[in-house]
Amino acid sequence: MSVNKRIVADFVKNDISFVTTVPCKQLAGVIDEIENSLEIFHIPSNKEDEGMGLCAGAFMGGKRPAIIMQNTALGVTLNTLATLTQFYRMPLPMLISYRGELGEPVACQVEMAVHTKALLTQFLIPTYHFHKESDADELDNILKYTFMCNKPVAILTDATFWKGEKE
Amino acid sequence: MIRSEVLKSLLPVISDEFVVCNIGLPSQELHMMDDQPTNFYMLGTMGLSSSIGLGVALVQNQKVISIDGDGSVLTNFGTLPTIANNVADNFILLIIDNGSYGSTGDQPTYAGKKTSLSAVATACGCENVVECQAEDAAETLKAALASNKMTIIVCKCESGNIPVPVITMDPVSIRDRFMNELKVRNG
Numbered sequence: 001m002s003v004n005k006r007i008v009a010d011f012v013k014n015d016i017s018f019v020t021t022v023p024c025k026q027l028a029g030v031i032d033e034i035e036n037s038l039e040i041f042h043i044p045s046n047k048e049d050e051g052m053g054l055c056a057g058a059f060m061g062g063k064r065p066a067i068i069m070q071n072t073a074l075g076v077t078l079n080t081l082a083t084l085t086q087f088y089r090m091p092l093p094m095l096i097s098y099r100g101e102l103g104e105p106v107a108c109q110v111e112m113a114v115h116t117k118a119l120l121t122q123f124l125i126p127t128y129h130f131h132k133e134s135d136a137d138e139l140d141n142i143l144k145y146t147f148m149c150n151k152p153v154a155i156l157t158d159a160t161f162w163k164g165e166k167e
Numbered sequence: 168m169i170r171s172e173v174l175k176s177l178l179p180v181i182s183d184e185f186v187v188c189n190i191g192l193p194s195q196e197l198h199m200m201d202d203q204p205t206n207f208y209m210l211g212t213m214g215l216s217s218s219i220g221l222g223v224a225l226v227q228n229q230k231v232i233s234i235d236g237d238g239s240v241l242t243n244f245g246t247l248p249t250i251a252n253n254v255a256d257n258f259i260l261l262i263i264d265n266g267s268y269g270s271t272g273d274q275p276t277y278a279g280k281k282t283s284l285s286a287v288a289t290a291c292g293c294e295n296v297v298e299c300q301a302e303d304a305a306e307t308l309k310a311a312l313a314s315n316k317m318t319i320i321v322c323k324c325e326s327g328n329i330p331v332p333v334i335t336m337d338p339v340s341i342r343d344r345f346m347n348e349l350k351v352r353n354g
C-alpha cells in the first residue's frame with residue numbers, strides 16, 4: 001500500500017471522518033486520498049487557523065477531525081492552538097509537511113523549518129517526526145494517543161519521508 | 168439599537184437554539200442575559216465563530232447559529248468562501264455589524280466605511296444573504312430558521328457597549344455542556 005493510502009487508512013481506522021486541508025506539494029497525494037475517501041468529509045480551508053475552527057466545531061458535533069497543513073503556517077495557528085484547541089481541551093491530529101528539511105530545494109522554507117520544533121515544544125504540543133517510511137507504522141498509535149489525551153498532536157513529515165526512502 | 172439590545176431582542180428566538188457566540192462582549196452579554204447549555208462562548212480566538220459553527224453544523228442535524236461581529240468576520244474573511252462552498256442548511260451566520268471593534272473600545276472597522284459585508288458574502292457565493300436593521304433582527308432570524316436554508320444575516324446596528332462581567336466558567340465546562348446538549352438533542 002502507498003504511504004498516502006496507509007495514512008488515510010489509519011485515519012479511517014481511528015474514526016476520523018472530518019479532515020480539513022491547506023495544500024502543500026508534498027501533501028498532494030495524501031490530500032487526493034482524503035478527497036477520494038468515502039468515509040471522510042474533506043473540507044479545504046483557506047487558512048490553517050480557520051481549519052482549526054472547523055475542526056473544533058466538528059469535534060463538538062461528535063466527529064473526529066484532523067488537519068493537514070504545512071509547517072510554514074504554524075505561526076498563524078499558535079493563538080488558535082492555545083486559546084481554542086488547548087484551552088477547551090480538544091483533540092486535533094495535525095499532519096504537517098515539514099518543509100525546509102533535508103532535500104528542500106527552496107531556501108526560504110528553511111526559515112520556518114528552524115523554528116518548527118521549537119515552537120511546537122514551546123506550546124507543549126506532542127510532536128512526532130516521520131523521516132523514514134517505516135516511521136508511519138506509529139501513526140495508528142499516535143492517533144489513538146491524540147484522542148485519548150484530547151490534545152493537538154503534531155506529526156511532522158519531511159521530504160525524505162515522502163520520497164519513501166527505505167531504511 | 169446597540170449590540171446588547173439586538174442580542175436581548177433575539178433571546179426569544181435563540182434561547183433554545185445552538186449558538187456559537189463571538190469572543191468578548193457578545194459572549195459576555197449573552198452569558199449574562201441568558202446562559203444556556205446550548206451556548207458555546209468563545210473566550211479567545213477572534214474570528215473563528217463562523218468556522219466553529221459551520222463545523223458543528225456540517226456533522227450533525229441540529230440547527231446552529233454563529234453570532235459573529237463585523238470586526239471578527241474581517242479578521243477571518245476566508246470563512247465566507249468556505250461557507251458558500253460547503254452548504255449546511257442547518258447553519259445560520261448572524262453578523263452583528265456595528266461598524267466597530269466593540270470589545271476593544273469601538274475603533275471603526277472598514278465594514279462601517281466602504282466595505283459591505285453582505286456584498287462580500289454574496290460575491291463569495293453565499294446564496295441567502297440578508298441585510299437587516301437592528302429592529303428587524305429577531306424577525307429576520309426567525310424567518311431564516313424557518314426557511315431551512317443556510318443563511319447569512321448582516322444586522323446593522325449602532326456601536327456602543329454596556330458594562331458586563333467577564334465569563335468565569337471553565338472552558339472545558341462550556342464545551343462539555345454544549346457537546347452533551349447536542350448529543351441529547353440528536354438522540
Ligand SMILES: [Mg+2]
Pocket residue numbers: 236237238263264265266267268269
Ligand atoms: Mg463590531
